[in-house]
Amino acid sequence: MGKLLSNPRKRLARIRLAALDYKGLIALGGSIQAALTGNPSYATPIPTLINLATAISNVKSAAALHGSKRNKGSHSNFETLKANTITLRNMIQSEINYITTTAGTNASDDSVLFNSILATAGTGLRHVKAKIKRAQPVTFIRQTNNKLYPPGVHRINWKKSQGFIKGYRINQYEIVVGGVFAGTTTKGNFIVTVPVGGSVDVIVTPFNSFGRGQSMFITVK
Numbered sequence: 711m712g713k714l715l716s717n718p719r720k721r722l723a724r725i726r727l728a729a730l731d732y733k734g735l736i737a738l739g740g741s742i743q744a745a746l747t748g749n750p751s752y753a754t755p756i757p758t759l760i761n762l763a764t765a766i767s768n769v770k771s772a773a774a775l776h777g778s779k780r781n782k783g784s785h786s787n788f789e790t791l792k793a794n795t796i797t798l799r800n801m802i803q804s805e806i807n808y809i810t811t812t813a814g815t816n817a818s819d820d821s822v823l824f825n826s827i828l829a830t831a832g833t834g835l836r837h838v839k840a841k842i843k844r845a846q847p848v849t850f851i852r853q854t855n856n857k858l859y860p861p862g863v864h865r866i867n868w869k870k871s872q873g874f875i876k877g878y879r880i881n882q883y884e885i886v887v888g889g890v891f892a893g894t895t896t897k898g899n900f901i902v903t904v905p906v907g908g909s910v911d912v913i914v915t916p917f918n919s920f921g922r923g924q925s926m927f928i929t930v931k
Contacts, residue, residue: 732769732795738833739766739802742809745832751816752831756808757801765798806833862906864930867899868914884922886913902930 728734743762746752755762772791809831817824859865868883885892885900888910892900904910909931916923 729799730792730795732773732791732798735795735798735802736766736769736773739798741832742802742805743832745830746805746809749830751827752809752812755805757804762801762805765794765801768794769798809833859901862904864902864904865899866902866912866914866928866930868926870898870916882917884915884917886915887911904930 739762743759743766746755746759769791772787772794775787776791777787809828813824813827813831817827882894882896883898883900884894887902892902900912900914902910902912909929912928912930913925914928915925
C-alpha cells in the first residue's frame, strides 16, 4: 500500500505512489473505502464512497483490458487505463484532503486525538508530524519611527507566529487599534495613526479560518 507523507506547508498529506501505479492506487483506494464505510468520524466523505468505488472498478476493468507485460492490449487500452488511473489518483487525493481536514477539525490542538482519528481512515499514513503545534504568540512586536512617515503615523512590526491552529498554518493577523477593529494582514507589519501628543493601544492576533492564537499588545506613542 502506498505511504503518505505529511507536508504541512502545502497540505497535510500527499500520495507517495508513482503517478500511474494503478495497482498501488487500487489497494490504497480500497483500503480507504473499507475504513470509511460506516466510520462515524468521517460521516460525509468527499468524494462519496460510491464514486470512489466506481473509480476503482474502472481502473480494474481497464487494467484487465490492457493485460500483462507479456500480453499487452492496444494503445487505446493503455490510454484508457492511464486516464482512469489519473482520475482515481485525483479522487484519492481529494479523499485524503477530506480525511486530514476532518481529523484536524475534530481534534483541535490535541495531537494524540488527531493521529487516532487518522488511524481509522485506512490511509496507511506515515511520518505524520508528531504534534500539531499550538500557535505561538506574536513576538518581538516593535514600533518603527523614521522619516518615511509623517508625524503621527507609525509602523509596527512583529515576528510572524509559528505553529498551527487546528492543524492549519497561521496565515493572517487581526489588528485592533484603540479597541476598534482596524483590519487584517498577512504581513508582519501594519501602519497605525496616532493623535498628536497621544497614544493608542494596538493588539495583534494571529488567526486562520479555524481559530485564533495568542495576542500581543503594544502601546504606540
